[in-house]
Amino acid sequence: MDILIDFANTVEDAWDFSGKYVLVGTSTEKLELFATSWKGRKSQHIIGIIKGNSADKWDIYTNRMYTNPPIQRSISWRDGQFTSRKKIFPNKISNLRGAVLKVVTFEWEPSVLYFRDKDGRMVYPFGIDIEVVSAIASVLNVTLQFVEPPPGELWGVATENGSWNGMVGMLSKNEGDIGLANLFLTLGRFGAVDYSAPYDAEVSCFLARTSPPAPKWKSLSLPFQMNVWLALLIGILSCGPVLYVLARASEKCGGENKLFQSFLFSELYTIGFHFRQALTAIPIRTNTQVFISFVGLYTFIITTAYGSNLTAFLTVIQTPSGMETIKELYKSGAEVSGLGGFFKGALASSVDPYLQGLADRFEAYGDLNRVWPQVLKGKSVYLHNRQFLEFVIATQFTEKGVSSVRIMKQCFSPYNIAMALQRHSPLKGKVDQVIGWMLESGLVRRWFLESFRRARRIQESRKVKEEDEEEEAESETTITKDEQQDTTVIPLTIDHLQGSFFILALGYIIGALVFGAEMCLRRSRNPKGSSE
Incomplete structure (x- = not known):
């Protein structure tokens, strides 16, 4: 039995995690050691047989998933028959009876958003991914405990010694059960974690500055x-x-x-x-x-x-058209930025020569607050999935219906979005089944729209509150510019009609030039002192 326990704690050795195992032990302590081993925690069907307190009695124990104690006595064998009709190998994932699952995540709009109190502390998370994992928790009858990876590590990257940090690292070290935050299903993380079935799909797009409006004097020619x-x-x-x-x-x-x-x-x-x-x-x-x-x-x-x-x-404000294709972006010479180095690999592995060229100009950032100023100056374009970019534009860069940034028309590299699970996680089969139900019912798209609207309402309420506080502090009753412009008729300003005044100024200049030319011509025909 001791040799078997040592084997169960060895990660590298082969093991059929979906198999059914029957162990004969000398004590419940030995069965518990096996059930809590690395392989034992991930195997759903394990039973142990221990000699009872009488010669013809054998007690049969079964392992428990995600709860304590790790084993419990199920049935007994006495007088040549079982003492009850319980299933020897029941499905232990269908109902986990309130077990606590650790969900590794972090705020990543609009997949995961935090509702914060006035002091900035997170009260509860919401968003598409939170709705998905909450639905799974409801079906499995579990309690979710949300934890974050270390600051700045986010999804995680492979280190020099082959281990991972961030979310993937926590799952590979069994410090979490589920990982989610707009997680792309990529080959690079296989071996460190397992993926659930995908529940959403996205494409990689470029966020670029919206070109400033054309001067009003050009309106006369438009x-x-x-x-x-x-x-x-x-x-x-x-x-x-x-x-x-x-x-x-x-x-x-x-x-x-x-x-x-x-x-x-x-x-x-x-x-x-x-x-x-x-x-x-x-x-x-x-x-x-x-x-x-x-x-x-x-x-x-x-x-x-x-x-x-x-x-x-x-x-109407006229916005000139900017670059819209990957070829135009490549020729512009602008920097391509991203959060971490994930997208650099996606660019470099593309068969498109222009995308490969953009990989050479890719700059990885660890903080979005450093990226946005570069994008707004037109020095960089930011690469990420469309859903995230749409949310950022609507919540951070749109004022009075006008956005200062935009998504380029040409995108690339579609990705599936899934959850990360521990390797050989017994949750995978049931999680995949529940995700299939969600997709069939169209709930994922509905949750995205609800999360989007909710985030907008929260942001607008905060803005209104800030404006009210500013008004109270200033104690002014003057009408703001926004209120003055909120009318059914828009009066034309000097800015709207500047083109006509430019024409008038041009007329003054041309008239003066013609007058000067006529005077010169008259003097050349009538030199000083000659008679007319």
């Missing part, structure tokens, strides 16, 4: 695309000459108004149509009247379309 502006310029330059040619050619048929037989007047006349100017001169001949009618119709459509579209561009 209602039309460049090809429309070129066509409009051709129309302005061509209408005057055509009208002039028609007026000059009409002399053979009775003559046109003398004003239209001036090239400069014809050009200014048609330009006036484009600017909705009142026209005093009326063409006489039918051919010029027909032409002017079509010019008027064409300019009416153009000016109406421009005026209608201009209002929207004056009042």
Whole structure:
């Protein structure tokens, strides 16, 4: 029996953890030692037979999972038969009778969020992963005890001696039973932990700065695309000459108004149509009247379309498009950042040459507070899964419906999200079954949306509380800018109309330049002292 106990404490030796074992022991103490060994704790079906207090009696003990004492007497054999009809090898995971399971996790929005009191202390966790493990706990009838890995270690990485730190390290050392926090199912952790069935899936995306809005003076050009502006310029330059040619050619048929037989007047006349100017001169001949009618119709459509579209561009913030593809990111030369070195391996192992190139520019950070300033300055893009990035954008970088960061359109490398379990954990079979029920019912997606809304409400309530405290401290009753802007009609400011004033300033400059050119030309034609 002692040799068997030593073998059960040896991790490296082979062992069928799903097998059924019958041991004959000399005492309950020896059975307890075997049941609490490394292999014994992970084997569900172990029974021990010990000689009873009479010659024809044998007591049969069975091991207990995640509770004390580690063994209990189940039935006895007496007079050639069992004393009861209990199952010798029952399913011990279906009901763990309130046993305590340690869940290794940490705050990682939106998978795991902490509700904190006013002093910043965690009151209780919530989020997608917490809902999943709580549902499993309800089915297994267990009590969850949440513990955190050492500060800064998070999921954990392999050390030089082959061991792991962080969450994975705690599970491999049997310091926790379940690990979760948006945990990607990857090959690198196999051998240290086992994974549950995946209950969610994600892709890796890049978080980049939203380019600053275009200057308001550009709004005057935004209602039309460049090809429309070129066509409009051709129309302005061509209408005057055509009208002039028609007026000059009409002399053979009775003559046109003398004003239209001036090239400069014809050009200014048609330009006036484009600017909705009142026209005093009326063409006489039918051919010029027909032409002017079509010019008027064409300019009416153009000016109406421009005026209608201009209002929207004056009042709506125009955000220029930034890089959206991995190729554009590679060519930009921007740094790629991430929390820890996990994503660097994902980039380097990709078959895409641009992703491999980004691995050379990858910078691992240990604190997100160091990453965000770099992203907001446009010096770096942050790489993580889409669900986390969407949550961060909505809760940290969105103000009045406008976000200062965005997710690039092209993502890569889909990952499954699962729980980590101790190697050969007896929980795996039942946990996988419960996860299957969750996926069939669509609960995971529902929990994500509920967690998202709940986190937003908590954040908004905190902001409102902070604003109320600031208002009480200031003791002011003035209307804030937010209240002034919260109206159904938005009054146009000088910022909206700055383009028109730029045109006026440009007119001053061009007028002054033309005046100077005319004066120079006049002096060159009439030198000082010459008679006119």
